[in-house]
Amino acid sequence: MKISDSDEKYKQVDTYAQNKAKKWLESYIKEINMINGNTPKIISNHGYAYKRTYKEAQKRGREMLSKKIGNIYEALQGDCINYEYFICGDPISRIWENLVKYIETIKREELDIKKPKRIEILISPDIESSICSNLMKHIDSVRKIAIKYNPFFCKLVYYMRYKEHIKITDKIGSLETMRKKEIISEEPTLPYISEADQLILESFQKTWDDSVNKFYTSCKVKMY
Structure with missing residues (x-):
């Protein structure tokens, strides 16, 4: 005991x-x-503010790219394709996943299928293999451009955060709460995109558009 x-x-x-x-x-x-000036409330506000500044950076990046290279900016910072896909571990899987989501969005609108009703986009293995094979041909060449674009976009995100800290200091804290390396007070300059780079992006964009059309005309929709 x-x-x-x-x-x-x-x-x-x-x-x-x-x-x-x-x-x-x-x-x-x-x-x-x-x-450090980071109260729990400020830390919570950071999350919302930084998500907003990321979206603003995407929008600004598209504007800058559009002025320089026209509509082929979509190959780097579009609604369906993001340059980050090309520098991740498995680019083709990310691109394919977004292609499926894009077709699903189109089919939902076309067939007037509202969420939460579930649908499944069906495509034959042969068509999937053909589309992925065509897209794969561009991965290495676009990746080189994406790697050059990445530092610019990171700085653009930091610049947007900097402006947000100036604008709503009382909600997300002063500049002193930011990491020193992330304090970017001037908008970064878009990296040089050569004519050769533009041709690479244009070629990929065409392949993407062809892939969308091929997928759209070949797929079937299963509803649950």
Whole structure:
């Protein structure tokens, strides 16, 4: 009986110590955040504000690309294709996934199928293989352009965040709450896109458009 009481006593002491350590850690994190000007409310606001600035950076990036290379900007920063797909681990899977989503959107509107009703887009393996094979031919060449575009876009996002901190300091904190390397006070300059690069993007854009048409005319819709 004494052994059992002793075990229970040590268990209680251990639980107390763990709770004490947890409270200390939470208090320490809160104190550090307060020193940096990051209250819990500000940290929460960061999430919403930074999502908004990312979208604004995308919009501005498209505007700058459009002025320089016209409609082929969609191959880098369009509604269906994002340059980030080309520098991820599996570009063709990301592009194919977005192609399916795009066709699903078109079919929903065309057939007036409202959510939450589920639909499945069916395509034959041969057609899928053909489309992916054609798109795959462009991956390496577009990736080189995407890699050059990436640092610019990251700076553009930081610039949008900088403007947001100036605009709503009381909600998301002052500039001092930002990392020094992320404080970009001037809009970055779009990287040079050569005529050869433009031809590469134009070629990919044409293949994408052909893929959309081929998928659209070959697929079937299954409703649940």
